[in-house]
């Protein structure tokens with residue numbers, strides 16, 4: 001897709017604020033490789049550390065509906081907004097795809113809002129490989145508030161925490177083992193908890209349950225104490241509370257110089273991810289590694305060599321001082 005010269009022209013139009021150019025550049029970022037690196041090299045210098053808010057929670061909790069409502073309210077506060085929806089409408093909730101599309105289209109009519117969906121890397125949802133890059137691009141495009149929506153499953157919770165200044169966890173009054181396990185992971189990363197679907201009769205009790213488990217965590221005084229809010233994204237109630245708590249958390253971070261500290265942590269995990277990706281590609285295709293692997297995999301097959309001893313042999317070829 002496109003040669004380097006095209007990228008140059010795209011970057012120029014991106015600099016002029018052309019939405020179509022931004023969209024094309026994101027596609028190049030999704031494809032990865034040299035093109036993506038070239039784009040990032042130019043764009044990174046233009047980022048200004050936009051405020052990043054992660055929205056995560058079980059499939060179908062109402063994340064997109066909530067983000068849509070909040071985006072409209074944030075616009076009234078003169079924010080320019082970039083929205084990244086990783087794997088919208090997961091296979092779990094199904095059927096919401098059309099609603100999602102219509103919503104996104106509506107938001108995109110406002111030139112100060114840029115919405116983009118990205119495919120997640122795992123079949124179970126979670127985060128996309130290029131979420132950080134796309135967030136940077138939207139930052140460089142002048143968006144001062146970046147919203148990342150992800151389905152909170154398995155390992156992805158920590159990842160969203162590493163990419164956000166503020167994490168909003170959206171839960172719904174539902175039980176079930178899967179949800180409970182998910183909730184355990186989500187409890188660790190939320191700065192703000194939202195019990196959505198408050199139009200359901202069980203919501204108040206479910207919110208109290210979350211409050212109780214937070215109390216059990218006994219978060220030290222002086223640390224941020226995550227609030228638990230009740231909303232109905234459908235009936236548009238409780239939205240102002242979410243905005244207020246997001247602003248409170250931001251202010252709390254800023255007053256303690258933690259906003260910039262978070263930015264440093266976000267960048268550190270960025271460098272780590274990029275470094276690991278590169279190392280993996282480089283090492284796995286290294287000829288001496290390939291040679292040993294090919295010549296001795298038969299021993300693993302025969303059961304004479306365990307995979308772990310094999311790894312040890314390969315590791316010996318890699319020297320890190």
Ligand SMILES: Nc1nc2c(ncn2[C@@H]2O[C@H](COP(=O)(O)OP(=O)(O)OP(=O)(O)O)[C@@H](O)[C@H]2O)c(=O)[nH]1
Nearest residue numbers: 059060061062063064065089090093197232233234
């Ligand atoms: N009753 C009720 N339904 C809601 C509420 N918020 C969202 N919904 C509905 O729940 C369904 C899923 O909403 P989405 O906003 O797509 O949920 P999501 O968390 O983004 O879903 P995925 O991205 O697929 O994980 C839709 O049918 C919404 O209309 C709410 O507050 N109350």
Ligand SMILES: [Mg+2]
Nearest residue numbers: 063064088089
């Ligand atoms: Mg969604």
